Amino acid sequence: MLLEKLCNAVGPSGYEGQVREIIKNEIKEYVDEIKVDNMGNIIAHKKGNGTKVVVDAHMDEVxxxxxxxxxxxxxxxxxxxxxxxxxxxxxxxxxxxxxxxxxxxxxxxxxxxxxxxxxxxxxxxxxxxxxxxxxxxxxxxxxxxxxxxxDTKFSEFGEGLIKGKAFDDRMGCAVLIEILKENYNCDFYGVFNVQEEVGERGAYVSAYNIQPDIGIALEGTICADMEGVPKHLRATEIGKGPAISIMDHTSIFNNEITDAIEKIAEEKEIPHQRRRAIAGGNDAGAIYTVGNGAKVATVSVPCRYIHSSISVASLRDYKNTVKLMREYLKTF
CATH class of the missing domain: 2.40.30.40 (Peptidase M42, domain 2)
Known part of the structure; x- marks a missing residue:
């Protein structure tokens, strides 16, 4: 399984080489060009006309x-x-x-x-x-x-659940790999960045060099759907689909894009939810502040116990995130 391979790989911030090689091998048949910049970011380009779209995931883990x-x-x-x-x-x-x-x-x-x-x-x-x-x-x-x-190994358990390390953000990497297998009517860049966990450092470099019109960050995000946590404090819930963010500490997400993503989810009957928290930040904060700036959004897979030795997520949420992103990108 792609997720298992990615999550078991070694790739803390600044040491993403093993993850980078896996991703390059997975995507080489589906893109027109692959570049690795001096930071170590992978920039995969599917050449096209019109809107320049970056979909981003970060390779590093805590x-x-x-x-x-x-x-x-x-x-x-x-x-x-x-x-x-x-x-x-x-x-x-x-x-x-x-x-x-x-x-x-x-x-x-x-x-x-x-x-x-x-x-x-x-x-x-x-x-x-x-x-x-x-x-x-x-x-x-x-x-x-x-x-x-x-030292944590990936495995499946329960009914459609998975557990392992580095779900933030190998979830996003796996989703991005899958959506790169399709073709879209835009100038499409799939970017796998380094050093997000220590300040979105890779994303500043890749975004500056690409200068996108739209940037979408794919993430594994916080989830606290457990006994003793009030509903209003549960940022996301496992099993309810990909989470579309409103804002976080680094970005206020573009309503035009988030509304379009939500509309596609409703039309295609893809389970989805709004992320009901503003904590944290991700590469979108870098993408929309460099050069001329860009309209940004974040779509995430809910993950329990994030930034710890082990996280838990739903395979169905992961697959629905792939489906939602493919459908949204087809609207260009």
Whole structure:
């Protein structure tokens, strides 16, 4: 399965090479031209006339970077992207291209003082245990600046559900690959950007070079449809189809485009929902602010537990996102 291949691949921010090779091989038969710019973004072009449309997904996932060594052989580290420190203790990680296993450690709860038990977990309180007994041994095994990712394998479970890492944004990458297999009446660019999780850095470069009229970001987005969360705080819900955003912290999305996408969903009877939150941001924030600017929108696959070691999503939502984007692009 394409999603499984993409989600199991290694690709934290700044280290997207493995994901990039998978995508290039998947799309090469369906596009007129593939370029990789100096940042590492993939720009896939299906040449056409009229409106210049960019559909964007980012290749990188949240991860960690090694910043130092402790005397006992454990490693100091920092986040690559937004990973709340509350969720990291006891998680298994893989370090670098050699996939050296490690476990994120924290002082045991029964040894913590009353003050320690009540304060928030911070990265400085944690370490990565690689089974080493000394700083010297760890230096030989792991270089400073090496990356780490969660050790999580993709699988299906329940009724049509999937679980794995990096759903943000391998979901978007998989959707974009599928829609590139069709032809459309516009000048179409499928762009797979790098370093979104650390500030949409790749998207600024690719958008500046393409100068699109319209930009649509494909994402795996937040979902909190669980017991104890009031309906009005559930940004999206699994099983209710792709989510069309209103705004977020980096973009106010174009009503003309979002209304057109929603109208197509209604006409084609594709399940869909509005994203009922404005938190976060994505590559659309870069696309619509460079050069002459562009009209932008975001369409997302709802994902539970995003930016953690594992997420959950619906295969039906993923397939309906592919269907909705294909139908919308056919309207040009």
């Amino acid at each position: 991860g960690f970077i090694i910043t130092g060594y402790n005397e006992d052989g454990t490693l100091r580290f920092a986040a690559l992207g937004g990973i709340n420190p509350k969720i990291i203790p006891s998680k298994v990680v893989l370090i670098g291209d050699e996939k050296l296993p490690g476990v994120i450690g924290l002082k045991p709860i029964h040894l913590q003082s009353k003050e320690e038990r009540t304060k928030a977990v911070a990265y400085k309180d944690c370490c990565i245990d690689i089974g080493s007994n000394s700083k010297e041994e760890s230096r030989k095994l792991v270089k400073l600046g090496e990356y780490a990712i969660f």
